[in-house]
Amino acid sequence: MTDASGKSPVFDADIVVIGAGAAGLMSAIHAGRAMHCERSNIVSSMSAPTTTASTTSTTARVVALDGAHRIGIKILVAGGGRCNVTHHAVREQDYAGSTSAAIRRVLSRFTVADCVAFFNQLGVELKQEDTGKLFPVTDDAHTVLNALLEAARTAGVDIRWPQRVQTITPLVDGGFEVVGAWGALRARRVALCSGGKSLPKSGSDGLGLELAQKLGHSVTEHVIPSLVPLVASAQHWVRTLSGLTLEAEVRVVSGTGKRLTSFTNSMLFTHFGLSGPAVLDISRYLMMERTRDAAAALQLSFMPGCSLEQADAWLLEAKAQTVLSRLREKLPERLAKTLLEGAGIASDRTPKQIDRDRRRALAQLMCGAPVEIVGDRGFTHAEVTAGGVPLNEMNLSTMESRKCPGLYMAGEILDVDGRIGGFNFQWAWASGFVAGISMALSLDSFTTLSEAKP
Ligand SMILES: Cc1cc2nc3c(=O)[nH]c(=O)nc-3n(C[C@H](O)[C@H](O)[C@H](O)COP(=O)(O)OP(=O)(O)OC[C@H]3O[C@@H](n4cnc5c(N)ncnc54)[C@H](O)[C@@H]3O)c2cc1C
Known part of the structure; x- marks a missing residue:
């Protein structure tokens, strides 16, 4: 692999995850874990300005970039500030968008039991309410976000914000260059976990859908607010x-x-x-x-x-x-x-x-x-986005793009939207898990990914 001068291009990271929401964090944590990365260069403050939030490291194996000034807003506002993490019974029928079979295939890779075990392992105990919804026993979404950020730190993920990605360019010999006003990064794999268009003030304003289109993907004809008054x-x-x-x-x-x-x-x-x-x-x-x-x-x-x-x-x-x-x-x-x-x-x-x-x-x-x-009431008042990148453009065993090798996607950017009750987070956790572990394993030359479990 060489650049224009005939030299091997220097990658700043093995993996860049674009968007540090539910899907992006999940993806980055599992990529970091799977790579047995011991680095711990994430900063702990959640709303620090760029100068302190961003690290200058150029050699981190997993970097997560987020354009928002505050990380994890959607997790914090979810479930009225309590974060409805999942539902006790998640079935493909609870979702719309892509086909049920495709949705089931991804959900089956990271089940509700896996979700409960994952959060337990992070120290977040979940309780089930009469409605079937699962919340942290603290009734406080900060518990969930803080645990995810700590897990990312432990997995060696370098989270940088506010660093909005404006372009993603495939490199001739593989890998990508991602560019924003903050600079540029070269990575072997990119996960686009930039959400849809709901709650645009959280940083999810649809730019990710445009980035996916520029990389050869289609987006459903209609992208509309869902779970909206x-x-x-x-x-x-x-x-x-x-x-x-x-x-x-x-x-x-x-x-x-x-x-x-x-x-x-x-x-x-x-x-x-x-x-x-x-x-x-x-x-x-x-x-x-x-x-x-x-x-x-x-x-x-x-x-x-x-x-x-x-x-x-x-x-x-x-x-x-x-x-x-x-x-x-x-x-x-x-x-x-x-x-x-x-x-x-x-x-x-x-x-x-x-x-x-x-x-x-x-x-x-x-x-x-x-x-x-x-x-x-529009995307400003919508909890989720209906429409997005169709699942039939993804390899569902890995969440790798069928259009652009090395590009992965997870979460709300995809054409899957669930009903109220924790189903949308479960989709983000499941698809993020598959993308994260698959990216890491692809770099380490593992070949059989479809059976990987948390
Ligand atoms: C008010 C509200 C309450 C909700 N409550 C629940 C609930 O209780 N349970 C449930 O299951 N679901 C709930 N949802 C839905 C759930 O929050 C989403 O489905 C889920 O967060 C989607 O995760 P995601 O990571 O795919 O996208 P997002 O959470 O939208 O994260 C995407 C991230 O990407 C970043 N980003 C976007 N573009 C770029 C770019 N170009 N460069 C860099 N970064 C970028 C954004 O800043 C954002 O941080 C709620 C949603 C809302 C709005």
């Missing part, structure tokens, strides 16, 4: 119920009325529209469907699993009870009154005093209220 039309009644939360079935129906996807969970009415777990989970399905079918719509059911006939029959069972008191058995009063108003029914009537059309209109609002959604 939805905005209802200005005059819609849902806005008048701001602050109200309840369990509901939230569903997407096609322009022809076919039910496509639904989630039953807690939801929240807000001053702009809808939020809460069920709404966040459905958001990407609605907005992605709208890219194909502009008439795709959102419906709310406050009687999950009930048909129009069942809801109507339930109303009629009230006999002498007023319709408002009947509705209050299932709904908060504010919502009950709003639905009655929507159906044009006075609250002091008994169901039998209401004409059939109005009663059925009420039943329809109970079990399939249409909500006119005019958009979402």
